Amino acid sequence: AAGRNPQAAASRPAETWQTGSAERPLQLANLLELEEAAAKVIPAAGFDYIAGGAEDEWTLRENRAAFGRKQVAQRVLTGKVVTDTATTILGSRIAMPVIIAPMGGHGIAHVSAEAGTARGAAAAGTLHTVSTVATLSLEEAAQAADGPRWFQIYLTNDDGFNAELLQRARAAGYNAIVFTVDVPVGGNRDRDRRNGFVYPAAAAPRNFLDASGRPRAIDRGFKSRLDADSIDFVKRHSGLPVVVKGVAAPDDARLALDAGAAGIQVSNHGGRQLDGTPAAFSVLPAIADAVQGRVPLIFDSGVRRGTDVFKALASGADVVALGRPVLYGLALGGWQGVQSVLQQIERELRTVMQLAGAATVDDIRRTGLIG
Ligand SMILES: Cc1cc2nc3c(=O)[nH]c(=O)nc-3n(C[C@H](O)[C@H](O)[C@H](O)COP(=O)(O)O)c2cc1C
Numbered sequence: 001a002a003g004r005n006p007q008a009a010a011s012r013p014a015e016t017w018q019t020g021s022a023e024r025p026l027q028l029a030n031l032l033e034l035e036e037a038a039a040k041v042i043p044a045a046g047f048d049y050i051a052g053g054a055e056d057e058w059t060l061r062e063n064r065a066a067f068g069r070k071q072v073a074q075r076v077l078t079g080k081v082v083t084d085t086a087t088t089i090l091g092s093r094i095a096m097p098v099i100i101a102p103m104g105g106h107g108i109a110h111v112s113a114e115a116g117t118a119r120g121a122a123a124a125g126t127l128h129t130v131s132t133v134a135t136l137s138l139e140e141a142a143q144a145a146d147g148p149r150w151f152q153i154y155l156t157n158d159d160g161f162n163a164e165l166l167q168r169a170r171a172a173g174y175n176a177i178v179f180t181v182d183v184p185v186g187g188n189r190d191r192d193r194r195n196g197f198v199y200p201a202a203a204a205p206r207n208f209l210d211a212s213g214r215p216r217a218i219d220r221g222f223k224s225r226l227d228a229d230s231i232d233f234v235k236r237h238s239g240l241p242v243v244v245k246g247v248a249a250p251d252d253a254r255l256a257l258d259a260g261a262a263g264i265q266v267s268n269h270g271g272r273q274l275d276g277t278p279a280a281f282s283v284l285p286a287i288a289d290a291v292q293g294r295v296p297l298i299f300d301s302g303v304r305r306g307t308d309v310f311k312a313l314a315s316g317a318d319v320v321a322l323g324r325p326v327l328y329g330l331a332l333g334g335w336q337g338v339q340s341v342l343q344q345i346e347r348e349l350r351t352v353m354q355l356a357g358a359a360t361v362d363d364i365r366r367t368g369l370i371g
């Protein structure tokens, strides 16, 4: 059931999908205003799929609201001046503590699909996490740009296929595997049910096509039973550092650590899975406490502003990952739109750092929040 949408796409006849095709930089005041603009470019059911969350979308809204309950301390007499926003994550140097979260089907948003996203990320000096259900194959996405890149895996019920996918990722030069564990089943997404949404043929995930173009493994669905052995499987077959993504409880963080995770991605999948759970930002401090700096923490779900990045890092995250705004930037401006989105949040972060007396990313991590 978890793989229902992409699976349906693989067997649908060709159809036209009139989505974004512009290639231009974007003039942005902030990332929040992108959603309304993107709704005019992406076909309605595709837009709902991207923008929506599970059930009442309470957690989707709470992901934003929670940032409003912690405050940044203004510090203007420290004598510090922002030097740069660069940082290192799992051995990769990136220009800002912001990366791109894995999202399926970039072809839903723009004709360049993941090639545009990868190029935009590289132009901004950061990395893109390519999804299992990406429109382009992991090899095509890798060829689109130089620089560090991560591959996200959903384990299917076909372990031979899973092992092959991990080996392909290693061969294509991916630097880490992001193993997503919060989709043992697809969430209850009312908008998609109402729209009868399935991935359009234009976004059918090519990782599942065999040499003769026939769909493979995706009809077996994604694994529901996930545990320490699953993490070990991903480690063994990839030979790469494994980030366990979709951790929202300290006990899952401890379990992932014991199973050999090289990183933990605190996330509630952007409010798309279990509605009624706390904001990802609300559970971050307790997870950081459980992890005790033993592995890096990546944080996502609801990040839209430089202040959000600052607050997440001050709460224990090493980097944050950005979801929906990247697809909106891609829809509106192709690779240049993605670059604009990343540059905008970096610009905001720099200003916040200066006003909060943090000269570097490490300084942010040493800063306490109010509230
Ligand atoms: C359209 C869409 C598709 C997604 N597909 C995937 C996916 O294939 N794999 C995955 O691990 N997470 C997926 N996610 C979740 C994101 O990685 C991330 O957790 C979430 O979008 C972060 O929240 P934000 O959009 O509020 O920034 C998807 C999210 C969206 C919006």
Ligand SMILES: CCCCC(=O)C(=O)O
Residues within 6 Å of the ligand: 002, 003, 004, 005, 104, 133, 183, 186, 269, 272
């Ligand atoms: C059913 C999983 C497909 C991609 C995904 O993770 C999402 O839409 O959130």
